Amino acid sequence: MAPADLYLETIDFRRYLENESCSECGFSSCAKFIEAVRSGDREPLECSFISRNKTYALEAFRQIKDLWPEVPLLTHPRPAFAGLVELNGPAPESLVLVSGNNEYTEQVIMTVMGTTVCPFFVLFTDTDGNTVDMAMVYRTMTAERIHKALNETGLYGKACAREMVIPGIAHRIKDDIEKLTGWRVRVGPVCAAELPLFLSEIWMPPEAD
Ligand code: SF4
Numbered sequence: 001m002a003p004a005d006l007y008l009e010t011i012d013f014r015r016y017l018e019n020e021s022c023s024e025c026g027f028s029s030c031a032k033f034i035e036a037v038r039s040g041d042r043e044p045l046e047c048s049f050i051s052r053n054k055t056y057a058l059e060a061f062r063q064i065k066d067l068w069p070e071v072p073l074l075t076h077p078r079p080a081f082a083g084l085v086e087l088n089g090p091a092p093e094s095l096v097l098v099s100g101n102n103e104y105t106e107q108v109i110m111t112v113m114g115t116t117v118c119p120f121f122v123l124f125t126d127t128d129g130n131t132v133d134m135a136m137v138y139r140t141m142t143a144e145r146i147h148k149a150l151n152e153t154g155l156y157g158k159a160c161a162r163e164m165v166i167p168g169i170a171h172r173i174k175d176d177i178e179k180l181t182g183w184r185v186r187v188g189p190v191c192a193a194e195l196p197l198f199l200s201e202i203w204m205p206p207e208a209d
Contacts, residue, residue, distance in 0.1 A: 007190045007191035008191055008193060010168075010189075010190045010191050010194075011189070011191050013030075013031075013034040013037075013058075013197070014031055014034065016057070016197045016200070017030045017034070017047065017049065017050065022049070024047075024049075025042070025046050025047050025048070026046075030047075033047060037058055037062075040062065044058035053200040053201060053204075056196070056200075056203065056205045057196035057200040057203055058197070060112075060115035060196040060203065061194070061196060063115055064115060064193045067111050067114075068108070068111060068193070069104065069107045069108060069111060071104045071107075071108065072104075077102065078102050078104060078129050079101055079102070079103070079129030080101050080124070081101060082101040082124055082125065082126035082149070083124060083152075083153055084121060084122070084123055084124075084149075084154075085110075085124070086121060086122075087113055087119060087120045087121070088116075088117050088119040089119050090119040090120055090121050090158075090159075091119060092158060092160040092161070094119045094120055094121055094159065094161065095121070095161065095163055095164070095199075095202070096120070096122075096123055096155060096159050096163065096164040096165070097109075097121070097122050097123065097165050097195075098123045098146060098164050098165065098170075099122070099123070099132060099167060100124065100127035100129075100130060100131060100132045100141055101124045101125065101126050101129060102127065102129055102130055103129070105132060106124060112192045115196060115203075116196065116205065117204050117205070118199075118202045118203055118204050121159055123146075123149055123150070123153065123155065125141060126145060126149065127140040127141045127145070128140045132167045132169050136169055136172070136173075141170055141173070142173060143176035143180045143181070144180065146164075146166075146173075146177055146181070147177075147180045162181075162182065163184045163185075163186065164184075164185055164186070165186045165187075165188040165198075165199075166186070166187060167188055167189075168187055168190035170187075171187045174187055
């Protein structure tokens with residue numbers, strides 16, 4: 001079966017570098033340096049301006065690429081667990097990450113989450129087993145379903161920061177979720193492997209535990 005598009009090519013690494021094209025790494029631009037990091041020819045630390053957290057996030061990206069599960073192109077929903085995973089002992093101020101309850105989506109998300117010891121609430125909303133992109137097409141990821149999941153999992157009481165990150169593909173429902181829940185909604189990346197970079201300020205490596 002053909003593999004699913006996991007959107008790795010959508011990641012624009014340049015947005016995570018501070019300094020545009022200073023050439024200190026030996027490349028004429030940050031973009032060229034990042035291509036060398038992606039292909040494994042250079043190490044993130046060779047950029048003198050990148051923060052420790054972002055260095056780790058880039059390393060995590062490379063780990064994820066190696067650990068990424070085989071995901072086939074799906075023609076049917078594959079329902080899996082719908083509910084809350086409390087990862088690394090979240091506190092009331094921990095962030096809520098939202099995704100759908102497709103079997104492969106959950107494998108991908110948990111592979112990514114395995115690269116950090118940061119505490120999170122991970123909410124697998126019931127999307128009838130659709131991947132997030134298909135859930136947007138079939139309207140099975142909606143503000144109403146996320147609101148219902150927050151209620152059923154007790155997150156309205158547990159997560160006092162009242163802030164969630166939704167997948168980039170679900171950006172169209174951001175305003176609806178904010179209106180219905182009263183929470184702050186951040187639109188995350190389209191590709192789950194970008195999460196360590198997107199959240200690099202809190203994405204702590206396992207050895208920091
Ligand atoms: S040293 Fe860093 S900021 Fe400067 S060009 Fe290279 S990657 Fe970009």
